[in-house]
Amino acid sequence: MFGSCSDSNDGLNFGGLVAKGSADNAKSMVTASKTFREGAIYLYQRSDFKKPTWLCRIKIPNTKGYITRSTGTGDEHQAFKFADDLYNQQLVKSLTGETVVGKRIGPAIDAYVRRIEVDKERLSIRYKILLMNRIKPHWAKKLFEDLSPAMISKLVDKLIENARDGRLSPNTIKRIYSDLKHFLQWTIDEGYLDRMPRFPKTNGQAARRPHFDPRDWQRLTRHLREFIKVENKAVRRDRMMLRDYVLILANTGIRVGEARILKWRDIREVGGGPDTPPNIVLTVSGKTGKREVVAASSEIKTYLKRIHDLRIEELATDDIPHPKLDPESLVFCHKDGSEIGSFKKSFAALLKSANVERDTHGQVRTLYSLRHTYATFRLQNGVHQFTLAKNMGTSVAMLEQYYGHTSNIAAADELTKRIKKTVSGAKTSLSWLTD
Template sequence: MGSHYILGDKVRIYRRENSSVWQAQARLEGKKWRVSTKTDSLAQAKEFAEDWYFELRGKSRVGQLTAERTFADAAKQFLLEYEAITNGERNPRYVKDHAARLRNHLIPYFGDKPLSQITAGMVQDYRIIRLQPNADTGKVPTRSTLHHETVTLRQVMKTALRHGWLAHLPDFSAPYRASGKISHRAWFSREEYKKLYTYTRERAKSAVGLNWQHAAEQLHDYILFMANTGLRPDEANSLEYRDVTLDEGEEGDDPILLIEVRGKRGVGYCKSTHGAVQPFKRLVERNRPRPTDLVFPQDHKKQFNRALTDCDLKFDREGNRRSAYSLRHTYICLRLLEGADIYQIAKNCRTSVEMIEKHYAVHLKNTLDARAINVRRKA
């Protein structure tokens, strides 16, 4: 259906492709002004557009007519505020990821759109376009990638709302989506973990004198260190020797490592188990580092995946793929099975109790007291 004009030709009413809602457009002070009538009824759209135009005319007479802010304006303000406010509290990489999503995807699609025109329908149109296979690679973004883009989009729109550039937030939820399954993170049971580190230990011994001896020894200590600290892989990748301190504790206590962690949530702290001490001492002795050297300067991904394949541990019993992150999950699960306090684990791992209960509770069966569960009231 074509365009319709009211008030002579001062206001144009039209519909966008694949949309049933009428839009209104007018020209005042040398600029084009657009608004959604939010109705699919032509008669109601004409009434709305007429009122809207006279309101614009009134603002123009008193000098209050200013152009509506666009998504690009809000995105610029968001990045300016976010980097300043979260300085030191968020990993700089996290801030850069927001900027990359805006630059590569969100601004090219939403950038010139007035904020009031960004509706739930437009957000869904964006998702559909993003889910089209890439012309060069044939790939489509993962659900996680789209989720992160939606988070960035929401943050920008919330910035606009705070500044009064927007009356309300649109609905960002994905329609037709069933309730997501709560995934149980892939980890290693005690037997599986022992099988893995026994393999890497023997492999490191067999590499003595060969050109890959250093890499094999580093991988073995990496596995032991990660499974006894609960660090995220990105936290371990940025860890420097000066961030790690040996704590002998009081008399009779086992020594542990005190670690200053820099990761996605800024700076946090971690106390390792005793099992991380000897691997770290070997790393120091082997590498003779300066305080600012990285503890794990090499990427162990290929080596680690090979070890998982050789040990037949690449997937858990539910089909979840294991990765270096599984060592963190192993740390959490084993601590829970030993009866450690869930709040202390959450604090030590720089996460929340809710996240641990949501993703790891399935592994708590051994901690349940059967006598407490099956208690019978006396008659």
């Protein structure tokens, strides 16, 4: 029923797979094989598969290279049907002038990254490059013709699995899809891919962002004083930088990526008078472009001054005991002035030391919790959502989506203003819940 067929177990090398009898590559030893269509279809099984599975290697007339696939079955009849169908599909492609041998995604990822990294100063490009680096281990050996909603879903599952707290918000997944579509559109333009595959829908409701409540924030800020008290000078230097980094981000709401490239030229004072301190304004460049960020408190000047004085001390020499900082230099930097890639590990160590690793909902806090804390505190202090969204470089819809509960807390007086008297026997707090 298969047409012309012959058994093959003669020790030949098929596309880098060593047949039975060779000791050069025992893990990929071929244990059984069949050939059809005068060798155009080659079925084989390998010893490194836990379950006996037929693989196929196809050679299309008048084309270069081979097409190799797993048939996904240990049944010889079903395996031949898979291989025969694949052969006929590729033969039609060959006769109509289409590319036959599938193109792997890995080389396209490398080419795409080389193309966009010339503009890597833009935060949006950095996000795309980071995503490509995370995707490559999962897709490098896969073929463009295999792209499907299921393949994209499996990719997202892997990214969620590798996430710090084992979850990705719907908004983050949407951003992944957006950046992935940008890559795939480029591959279409370059001829790697014929058409854009269908993307699966994002499910689930937006979860609250892990932030610091007032009690844990106070605990953290108090612990910062002890955290920097270490004998090792290098460690103390890094912790001092981390201390002011934490306080600045929590008072401005700027993104981690925006803080990473913040320079001294980007900071200035605005307004102020005889009885009022000036506002501190930061010009940041993020995924929504450039914007002016007004700090929540003038105390940020103290934090910036500490970093400034630290850098002056590090740059001072015998010849120049009081140097001036280059306005083009980075605010958050190593001793040699180079960019600090991430405070992720040191921040995690700080949270563990202060015993504030998780919020009241059990979610793991991260560096982005500083931005979420800023948003929460500003809303609780009655800042209008439109004004806050503009300052944070986000949308009112996003604030409502993730911080709607905070808006209700901020409006507590308004929501309860018709209550004229206290119900008899009611306590003034919820302490009875833990009595």
